Amino acid sequence: MLEPKRGRVVHAVPGRLRVKLNREELTEEFSRELRASMTAVQGVQEVRTTPRTGSVVIHYDPAELDVGGLIDLARTANLLALDALAADPYAAKRVPTSLTARRIKRTFHEVDVRLSELSSGRWDLRSVVPVAFGALAVRQIIRDFGELGAAPWYVLAWYAFDSFWKFNQERHHAAEPPEPPLVLPGDE
Numbered sequence: 001m002l003e004p005k006r007g008r009v010v011h012a013v014p015g016r017l018r019v020k021l022n023r024e025e026l027t028e029e030f031s032r033e034l035r036a037s038m039t040a041v042q043g044v045q046e047v048r049t050t051p052r053t054g055s056v057v058i059h060y061d062p063a064e065l066d067v068g069g070l071i072d073l074a075r076t077a078n079l080l081a082l083d084a085l086a087a088d089p090y091a092a093k094r095v096p097t098s099l100t101a102r103r104i105k106r107t108f109h110e111v112d113v114r115l116s117e118l119s120s121g122r123w124d125l126r127s128v129v130p131v132a133f134g135a136l137a138v139r140q141i142i143r144d145f146g147e148l149g150a151a152p153w154y155v156l157a158w159y160a161f162d163s164f165w166k167f168n169q170e171r172h173h174a175a176e177p178p179e180p181p182l183v184l185p186g187d188e
Helices: 028-039 067-076 099-118 125-143 153-167
Strands: 005-013 016-021 044-050 055-060 080-083
Touching (some): 016 067, 016 080, 028 044, 099 125, 125 153
Antiparallel strands (some): 016 055, 044 055
């Protein structure tokens, strides 16, 4: 049994963990033992080591393991002495919307409202943008029938569907008060 190697988690996403070790300690012998031991663990799919950089990448099934559990397993197996995953220093920070973004949103909102007023509520940007992409898709099909152009018809058709779907999702806003109950005459 080899001595556990000290390392730190440098990147973690569900299904993939990357650990950095001292390059001199990530020998071929240790890499073989680490791969054999870790892949024997239920849920660990692959362990890749790069001795030149001191990098160890562990692919695992996120349905069976999480990052914390994987780190604990490596410690328990006496292979890696990993420092706990540091919290993301930016995760809790909220950045106010920039002036430019607010102006763009306001402009599009004004265009949306004006379009709705001019069409008596028949059209809005949530309808016009997907229809425009759909029309461009039909145009490409007719113009370049059987040919792949710069923007193929299927890409434009996907944009039409995708933008319609995204623009027309129901939005639930916490600031909206619940609707008052319907009171019929005589129910007072």
